[in-house]
Amino acid sequence: MSQKICIISFDHWNYDKHIVDKLNEKGIDSFHIKIGGFKHKNIGTRIINTFSKIVLGKNPKIKKRQEHIIKMLEEKGFQDQILVINPEVISLEYHQKIKKFTPKYIAYLYDSVERCPIEHLLHGVFNEIYSFDKGDVKEYGFKETTNYNYLEKQPITDGLSIKNQVLYIASFDNRLEKVMLLKQAFEKIKVSYKFIIVGKKTSLYKLKNVFSSKILGIEFKRNRIKQNDLKKLYAQTQTILDLVRDNQSGLSFRVFEAMAFQKKLITNNKNIKTYNFYNPNNILVLENENYDFDKCFFETNYEPLSDKIYYQYSLDNWVNTIFEL
Structure with missing residues (x-):
């Protein structure tokens, strides 16, 4: 049974x-x-x-x-x-x-x-x-x-399919201040981006800041993005941006979604350097909030992980471990 x-x-x-x-x-x-x-x-x-x-x-x-x-x-x-x-x-x-x-x-x-x-x-x-x-x-x-990779590994996207160099999708919270600084940093080095902030309070915030140049280019949505729509957005981007919440050191699902879509990652989670999949060619760690980017990161190709390392973070391995199957 x-x-x-x-x-x-x-x-x-x-x-x-x-x-x-x-x-x-x-x-x-x-x-x-x-x-x-x-x-x-x-x-x-x-x-x-x-x-x-x-x-x-x-x-x-x-x-x-x-x-x-x-x-x-x-x-x-x-x-x-x-x-x-x-x-x-x-x-x-x-x-x-x-x-x-x-x-x-x-x-x-x-x-x-x-x-x-x-x-x-x-x-x-x-x-x-x-x-x-x-x-x-x-x-x-x-x-x-860790969290798990719930997606099957996707083929590396050719350059013609890329619509934005950086994609950020997250809940409406105090990380928005960092997002606005990053927006300026990307604009400075002419890196295209798509930032989507989700939450019930976004409508009021946008109304209060309607004349602020800081939020220009940032999309605010009340409803969460469905996972199928999220996959389409990931497929059309080169790099996924991950900003962890205050007092968080664990890896967010953004990390594993980037892994599945074989996309580069920018993150402020310094602990990511301690994991065996960390590769500075694929992952740019924000050490501080100066956000002085070297554009070279966006000019090199993603280097695929080995199947062994990829499986280690898969959902299949996760359920086998947690439930001792």
């Missing part, structure tokens, strides 16, 4: 569903409880929830999401393994309830503990905790892993 494995996560960007797809591909009975997919039953419950948040300072939806997890597990039954990604969104009370459905309860953190505290979940909750942050691995004794 095949194993039964459940994945529980918020999955803002639809990365985690690929884990379930890979497990099912391997003949494992797997399903995904997407916390972020929980919706109010009707407009009435939505109004009540909004009133409670504003007037009472409580969000009933948080509890309902957690009750939804338990309901799904009751329907699906006992699981051989359950993986929770970024478990801080679930209370200790509900983690203890979830644990009753499996002998092996695993957590994976693809945010730092400083950004998403889980100190209340460190003892007696999980059988294993994996983290992509080397600092947290050292401090808390977590098992080290």
